[in-house]
Amino acid sequence: MMTHEETLFRFALRMGDNSLVLGHRLSEWCGHGPQLEEDIAQANIALDLIGQARNYLTYAGEVEGKGRTEDDLAYLRTERQYLNVLLTELPKGDYAYTIARSFLFDAFHLLLQQALTTSTDERLKAIAEKAVKEVTYHLRHSSEWLIRFGDGTEESHQRAQDAVDDLWRYTGELFVADEAEQLLAKAGVIPELANLKKEWSATVDRVLNEATLKRPADGWMASGGKKGVHTEHIGPMLAEMQTLQRTYPGVEW
């Protein structure tokens, strides 16, 4: 059985990885946004997420106690050592795809961060108290854009529906706790992830409805990210993200 430190390390790492990987994907829009305001918005959201990742990875390194820093954890792990959910690592696609992915994740992320503001772990609580306010803005942003696309032109509607349909199979993993999360939930440190599903569903239904989009039926769900088994997409992403540290180990500026 895992020790409390091991479970905490794994959970902090996962939280950091989810934010870091999604933050990186959003940052890919920087300079390529469909309009200036959205370019800036995605860069800002990415910055929030990467800031949250720094807090989590720093904590993970401290809990682990082997002297690894946030940078060591971000830049010197390979894909099998990343524990993010698959949803966060998928390529950015078109703007509807990016928005739909953000929406499905943000709706979950907000509930999780809200629950963590009452964590018995002081550090997780402190990080969540900051993050929850930021994520409130993220969800608002992705909801508004999904509604705009869904209830927009025929083409924007179709692209948004295609995105939601394609992404749906990656939402199951959000609510399935791994061993570390089960133990932490039992100890009252984090919420039972399965219990977040009902409210997540309600948010999703409300926004999809307003967007005149159809909620896909639950079918086979992809999973694996939480134990380091990823899609083919994360490798090239990490290669780009880590290239400087891999090429010039220890470089600083």
Next chain:
Amino acid sequence: MRTEAQIRDLLEQVKDPEIPVISLRELGVLREVNVDGDAVEVIITPTYSGCPAMDVMQEDVEKALRDAGIEDFRVKQVLSPAWSTDWITESGRKKLLDYGIAPPPHTSDIRALKGGVPVTACPQCGSTDTTLVSQFGSTPCKALYKCNTCQEPFDLFKCL
């Protein structure tokens, strides 16, 4: 040896690097100054998790202390309690407005945090006929507005 009040006076010169008219105290980022003999501890808190100005603020505090001949100091960043725009002082709000940035609505105005758009006056002409252009502006802490009366775009310090 210096008193806490002297250190606080000294730190008044440290301004937000992005908005150089407002001090860290007025911004609510400066949380504590603890003096123990010759040792000085300064506690600051980030506005946003990813605020890139935070490291600059920390360096600026360290520089101010060093320039004043203080050698034994420690500047610490804490996350909790989480910074809120409600901590911006009245003088800070006034300075933001003079600088052309609309000060944030109070978090007690739930509409501002939870969805609705609060009434925001243009910092240039005072008109309340303004439109939200984007929730995300030139820095993480600002939203982008435009004034329908004087046609000027302006930043609003976002409610957090």
